């Protein structure tokens with residue numbers, strides 16, 4: 534499926550994202566939106582590249598004539614040695630996140646530094662003099678360089694493995710990024726971090742939550758200047774929530790992702806990036822990504838169950854089928870439950886099950902709902918609040934054709950089933966249309982429909 538607004542033809546320039554994994558990346562949505570907005574004939578696609586496949590994938594940039602790629606974890610450092618030339622920041626950090634193909638010559642850049650500068654300039658209006666950085670991984674290195682560029686004189690790094698911090702600070706000093714003594718290194722110890730964090734900008738560049746790990750207490754957060762967390766899923770992690778509760782400014786890493794994306798776009802296309810559009814796409818995409826449930830609604834025969842299973846497999850998440858759950862709990866087919874206990878009973882159980890799935894867990898999952906689930910206002914709001922609702926649209930004619938193979942559809946045991954389908958569908962369409970998105974399923978296999986939803990979630994630029 535080609536995202537709406539993207540022109541794909543013989544002249545389309547391909548930009549890739551190489552990483553492992555890439556399935557949850559928000560970059561395709563952000564970059565494709567930018568191409569659409571400026572009418573550029575480019576397309577941004579994620580490629581799942583293993584460690585072993587990286588050299589061949591980098592070579593393929595030349596072979597396929599790709600415009601460039603973004604490189605994400607875990608390849609940022611390994612890519613350095615395979616490229617033809619490196620920008621000063623990529624050399625300093627020994628890591629690359631953007632590659633431009635200059636007619637067969639591959640130039641590597643690191644735009645994470647730009648990303649962090651963008652985040653700070655956009656979120657912190659009050660100046661600060663001291664920064665405490667938790668972490669010494671790849672992202673932390675870019676943060677240190679950005680802090681120096683912004684003129685922050687006092688920087689303290691706290692890391693679990695002190696040696697990792699010492700090694701990277703030495704490497705940066707040896708390359709002349711700053712002088713020894715300008716950065717102090719401490720262990721990731723609660724009392725040391727709490728003391729150091731006083732009056733500072735406290736930045737979390739760990740891949741874990743410092744409050745959940747007990748590295749910093751709420752008491753200590755009352756005394757910090759502001760809190761930044763490089764993570765953006767969930768949008769407000771426990772650390773930022775705690776800082777907010779102490780009345781401190783708390784900023785997540787979404788603007789860093791945006792900032793690095795803006796620079797990467799400009800390096801690869803040579804055109805000024807449409808910043809507002811990219812920010813909007815990223816914010817919407819991250820909201821969508823944080824909706825943990827994907828509810829499939831639609832009439833009988835729209836393919837909710839099969840599509841749900843296929844989509845869940847593609848996304849690597851679990852799937853629940855409301856009708857199947859009721860059938861297995863009652864030990865009876867839907868027709869029999871309707872006969873013995875009545876439709877009202879069935880609908881009540883359906884609501885209880887939907888609520889249980891929606892409220893019980895933070896787990897990401899696909900939920901295939903029964904054809905009549907949307908009729909209850911309560912069900913519609915439970916679904917919309919806890920997830921993304923996707924309406925699988927089917928015409929009456931196609932639904933009838935697909936349903937002829939089944940005998941146990943209670944609402945079809947009537948004299949003229951085709952007419953009954955048409956009448957019921959007309960009644961329900963206004964409720965189905967309250968979904969966030971609609972996918973037409975007529976003439977398509979469940980596999981094709983699942984792929985469309987997958988690309989809507991990952992690449993879409995409507």
Ligand code: NAP
Pocket residue numbers: 606645648667668669670671672673692693694695697721738739740741746763764765786787789790791793
């Ligand atoms: P990384 O290179 O793997 O570094 C991970 C860091 O976390 C290291 O300092 C590591 O300490 C520490 N750590 C991991 N598990 C820990 C634990 N259980 N207890 C204490 N410390 C622990 O990762 P990275 O690429 O720097 O990424 C760090 C975070 O930044 C991730 O959450 C990532 O998603 C985020 N990030 C965001 C952006 C953005 O654009 N917003 C960009 C890049 C990264 P050791 O040195 O002791 O192992």
